[in-house]
Amino acid sequence: xxxxxxxxxxxxxxxxxxxxxxxxxxxIEIAEAANxxxxxxxxxxxxxxxxxxxxxxxxxxxxxxxxxSKNDITLADIHRLFDGAIALLPCASLNFYERCSDCVDxxxxxxxxxxxxxxxxxxxxxxxxxxxxxxxx
Amino acid sequence: xxxxxxxxxxxxxxxxxxxxxxxxxxxIEIAEAANxxxxxxxxxxxxxxxxxxxxxxxxxxxxxxxxxSKNDITLADIHRLFDGAIALLPCASLNFYERCSDCVDxxxxxxxxxxxxxxxxxxxxxxxxxxxxxxxx
DNA sequence: ATTAATCCTATAAAGTTAGTAGAGTTTAAA
DNA sequence: TTTAAACTCTACTAACTTTATAGGATTAAT
Numbered sequence: 571x572x573x574x575x576x577x578x579x580x581x582x583x584x585x586x587x588x589x590x591x592x593x594x595x596x597x598i599e600i601a602e603a604a605n606x607x608x609x610x611x612x613x614x615x616x617x618x619x620x621x622x623x624x625x626x627x628x629x630x631x632x633x634x635x636x637x638x639s640k641n642d643i644t645l646a647d648i649h650r651l652f653d654g655a656i657a658l659l660p661c662a663s664l665n666f667y668e669r670c671s672d673c674v675d676x677x678x679x680x681x682x683x684x685x686x687x688x689x690x691x692x693x694x695x696x697x698x699x700x701x702x703x704x705x706x707x
Numbered sequence: 708x709x710x711x712x713x714x715x716x717x718x719x720x721x722x723x724x725x726x727x728x729x730x731x732x733x734x735i736e737i738a739e740a741a742n743x744x745x746x747x748x749x750x751x752x753x754x755x756x757x758x759x760x761x762x763x764x765x766x767x768x769x770x771x772x773x774x775x776s777k778n779d780i781t782l783a784d785i786h787r788l789f790d791g792a793i794a795l796l797p798c799a800s801l802n803f804y805e806r807c808s809d810c811v812d813x814x815x816x817x818x819x820x821x822x823x824x825x826x827x828x829x830x831x832x833x834x835x836x837x838x839x840x841x842x843x844x
Numbered sequence: 845a846t847t848a849a850t851c852c853t854a855t856a857a858a859g860t861t862a863g864t865a866g867a868g869t870t871t872a873a874a
Numbered sequence: 875t876t877t878a879a880a881c882t883c884t885a886c887t888a889a890c891t892t893t894a895t896a897g898g899a900t901t902a903a904t
Binding site: 766 | 860862863870
Binding site: 571572577580581584604605606645649654655657658659660670672673674680681683684687688691692695696699703704705707 | 708709714715717718721741742743782786791792794795796797807809810811817818820821824825828829832833836840841842844
């Protein structure tokens with residue numbers, strides 16, 4: 571399941587994607603439109619900025635705007651930024667690999683192979699969902 | 708990500724699936740073979756029993772055995788039993804549907820449609836992974 | 845200087861997870 | 875009929891994670 575952070579991030583990105591080119595959106599504007607607690611959204615937008623998904627303009631009349639193309643922001647990206655690994659266990663993860671503490675011999679783990687298959691399929695599906703594809707629906 | 712409960716459940720089921728037909732496995736035996744805390748495993752096996760995936764024999768020389776066919780226990784089943792919804796948000800879930808509290812109009816939610824697509828694909832993949840398929844690898 | 849915005853860090857409340865503990869119940873065998 | 879060895883059940887707790895909230899610092903336009 572997605573955390574609220576990830577859900578709010580997606581909603582915020584969808585909001586930004588629907589604005590006119592060159593429009594800058596204030597946090598409060600996004601928060602009210604998407605029904606997200608404002609101070610919580612501040613953190614989320616900062617995370618998105620650090621992830622290079624959005625840009626910001628500081629000071630009066632400042633705000634946020636999409637930095638990447640709508641086609642280049644995928645569900646997989648946002649999941650990884652806020653909720654971490656796509657895989658069902660760290661040992662099956664590409665970007666968040668970690669050994670299971672209870673694992674005796676990873677190469678002989680029956681579970682891991684299946685979970686790698688799942689990760690491959692899920693990742694492919696999640697990379698197919700972009701901000702652009704969601705807005706188009 | 709899978710909880711430890713779900714991971715341990717899968718490891719226990721894999722252990723049971725590898726035993727001889729009619730063999731009954733004690734909790735301690737599974738716990739040691741799969742490196743799972745015994746008292747924690749007790750709870751998990753009870754959950755699996757309540758889910759009708761395993762059967763048990765009580766008393767001395769009792770233990771657990773697979774109740775369903777290896778082919779009929781899928782990763783999706785175990786995920787749902789221990790970790791709940793396959794979908795990324797409750798509003799996109801089949802078995803654990805719930806409305807988002809921050810949702811203004813579900814029918815107009817841009818996110819939901821995409822998440823339903825993901826759920827369909829992930830579910831299909833997870834239903835393709837069975838205890839039998841994992842043991843065969 | 846003032847105003848309105850982002851930026852940053854700390855903290856707290858609530859919920860979830862991962863176990864542990866201990867007693868109860870059932871069954872087989874001596 | 876007693877004992878041993880197993881499952882069954884409920885309660886609890888410690889650690890962790892999530893979900894925010896608070897308060898100020900910084901930046902930039904007027």
